[in-house]
Amino acid sequence: MPESSSSAARGRALRITAGVAVLLALAGYLVAQFVTGGGGAPRCTVRSAAGDGATYEISPEQAVNAATISAVGTSRGMPQRAVTIALATALQESALRNIRHGDRDSLGLFQQRPSQGWGTEKQILDPGYSAGKFYEHLAKVPGYSRLPLTVAAQRVQRSGFPQAYAKHEPDAALLAAALTGRAPASLTCAAPQDGRPGKPADVRAALVRDFGPDVLPTAQAAGSPTGTGGEKAQPGGAPAGATVTVPVPARAAGNTGSNGSADGDGDPRGWELAHWAVANSSELHIAQVSYAGRVWSAGESGDSGKKWRKADAESGTGKSGSTQNGTGEVRITTAQ
Structure with missing residues (x-):
C-alpha cells in the first residue's frame, strides 16, 4: 500500500477511535444523570462558622469516614485539636478513603502497617479501629495540642514526608469544627x-x-x-x-x-x-x-x-x- 494511503487509513482509524471514546463518555454521563436524577455526583459541604466564607467539599464516602474519625476521638475524650490533627493526617495519607493499598504493607485511612504492630489487616481496615489506634498514639505525644499540626502528626506517623500534613490543616479544622459540634x-x-x-x-x-x-x-x-x-x-x-x-x-x-x-x-x-x-x-x-x-x-x-x-x-x-x-x-x- 502506498505510504499516503497507509497514513490516511491510520488517520481514519484514529478519528473513529476518538469518536467512539467521545460517544462512550457521553453515554456514561447520560446514564449517571439518569441514575442520579440529574443532580450530579452527591457532595457534602462544610461551611465556616466564622463568617469568612470558607468552605470545603467532600464526597459522601469521605464524609462518613471523617464522621467516624471525629466520633471516635470525642468518645475518647480527645479535644477538637486532636480531631483536627487526625483528620489532616487521614486527608494526607488516604484522602479520607479506606484504601487497601499503599507504601509496602500500608493500609486504611491512616496507612497503618500490620508489620509495624498497628494491628491485623482486617483491624486496620476498620475505620473505627484505625482511628482509635491513631488517637492512642497521639495521646502519648507530650503537649501534642500545643505542637504545630505537622509535628504532632509526624510523631505518630513517622512519615517520609512530614511537611505534607500542614497543607490539610485549614480543611481539617473546618471539618473538625462541624463534626465536633462547635459550628452549628x-x-x-x-x-x-x-x-x-x-x-x-x-x-x-x-x-x-x-x-x-x-x-x-x-x-x-x-x-x-x-x-x-x-x-x-x-x-x-x-x-x-x-x-x-x-x-x-x-x-x-x-x-x-x-x-x-x-x-x-x-x-x-x-x-x-x-x-x-x-x-x-x-x-x-x-x-x-x-x-x-x-x-x-x-x-x-x-x-x-x-x-x-x-x-x-x-x-x-x-x-x-x-x-x-x-x-x-x-x-x-x-x-x-
Missing part, C-alpha cells in the same frame, strides 16, 4: 435519593459503632423499637419514615449556647450527632435530621439538602432543642 448547622449534604429505604436498626448500630453504647438508651442500643417514631411525615416535607431519637443530655450548670456563648442554638453534643447523621445520610439512607429547631432534608433537586432551615411547629423542639425532661434530642428519620 455547618455541614450539609446534597444527595439525590436512590429510592432505597433506610433501616432504623442500621442507624442505631452505626451510632453505637462510632460513639459507643452510651450514645443511646439501653433499649435502643440493644435494638428494641423503643424510641423509634411513627410513620407520619416529618417537618419540611421529607418522605415519611421511621425516626430514631437520640437524647442530648442537659448541659452542665453554667454552660450556655453551643459554643459556650449565650446563642441558644443548641449544644455541641447535639450538633455533633446531627452532623454525624447528615454525613452518613447516603450510606444509611437518611431522609431528614432535626435538632435545635433546625431541619436538614435530603432532596432530589434545588436547595434541599444544601442548607439547614428552621423547623415548623411539628418538629417538637424549640430553638434551644430542649424537651420537657431537660434534655434535647436529635431526630434522625430514615427514607421510606
